[in-house]
Amino acid sequence: MGESLNTVTTMPTARQAGCPFDPPAELIDAHRHAPISRYTFPGGKPGWLITGYDLVRAVLADSRFSSRKELMLHPTIDYGDFEVPAAPPGEFLLMDEPQHSRYRKPLMGKFTVRRMRLLTERVEQITADHLDAMEKAGPPADLVTAFARPVPAIVICELLGVPYQDRGSFQEQVDSFMNGETSDEDLMTAYAATQDYLAQLVAAKRANPTDDILSDLTDSDLNDEELQGIALLLLAAGLDTTANMLALGTFALLRNPEQLAALRAEPELADRAVEELLRYLSVAKTFMRTALEDVELGGRTIEAGSRVILSYNTANRDPERFTDPHVLDLRRQHGGHLAFGHGIHQCLGQQLARVEMRVAFPALVNRFPTLRLAVPAEEVDLRPETADIYGVKSLPVTWDA
């Protein structure tokens, strides 16, 4: 390969001032040097950081790299000798085959392209209801609480069968897991409350099945604990990712007015716009894998047992793969961004996320032709990089009433 080996000793945790949509500058610098770097985990364990598109994709498709939770190290925190427990039943994102398939298979038919598109009308209705309420109450508004959170929350709760009156508290609990700022003590409290709630919910579905995914699953050979695990994974994944895409995506559109105008003027642009926002923002920024054996990769040997950090946000900005990668171009014609991952763990709910964004972005920008930030862009409160999913904490917007 000829390139010298670059070492990154601290995972960059801050985006550059004024560039909230770009990956941390140190990560882009590392990638400029090489698509793979040595990485020293906190506590000194050696590993690897992969920033390039081709290599990230190759690792994701390679079963010699494990997703098992107990093999992972935290990229930024030294837990010392603490042994990470295996993923609880149902949390199939952090399992390898055959356990992964045991949980994914019963769900696959529930998230097909066709089935998700049938939800379009319902998503349009939920979207319109929230835009009505926002219009009535404002201006101004916090787009996160008025729109970006509740829309996907209602959709995933309806799909899974979470009763209407429970949605608010559930949404808060999920937010406390994901925002990257909750204290350990509060995390444990929220986790316990959620587990209690899901246990009751699963019992209720077993006793009185209704027309939803969780009720359907009570017909399978999965036990209560497994159903709780699946429900938690689907609810958390379905809520937080899409909510942050909607809010951060709106922020990005407001900062790129000519792109926003194009989306408003050309309805046929919506599908491509969604893919481009997914690529450009890559809100699920990093994932981990552990090599189960020695693997040759990008001219290096990844030793058995070493942990690999996969940087989706730099992979989706890889100039080898995307022309002018740091430009948001809703007309960009490309397939194959890694925003939903790749390989056997590629996002199960991606077609749902597409339907939600496909409906929500055009509806929002068309309803409010004068939509703009209500504060200077620099004052928009961003989630820290330590959060699993990147986004904004709030997005104050206003418009001409």
Place this chain on the structure above:
Amino acid sequence: MRITVDAERCIGAGMCALTAAEVFDQDPDDGHVLLLRAEPPAVHRAAAQMAAGVCPSGAITINGPESSGS
């Protein structure tokens, strides 16, 4: 162009049905890939090729010329 699919490898992401709806669908019950046209006409070949490229589990195999030929 001749397409084969391996439903056992399929993880139901739906990228094939999204990318080349004339060539691929998903089983409504289990979400597995369904091959609608093993030998798609020229007009659908580029999309089929792209679908094979983005399939996350490598469940789609394409043999033969990419977008031209018979």
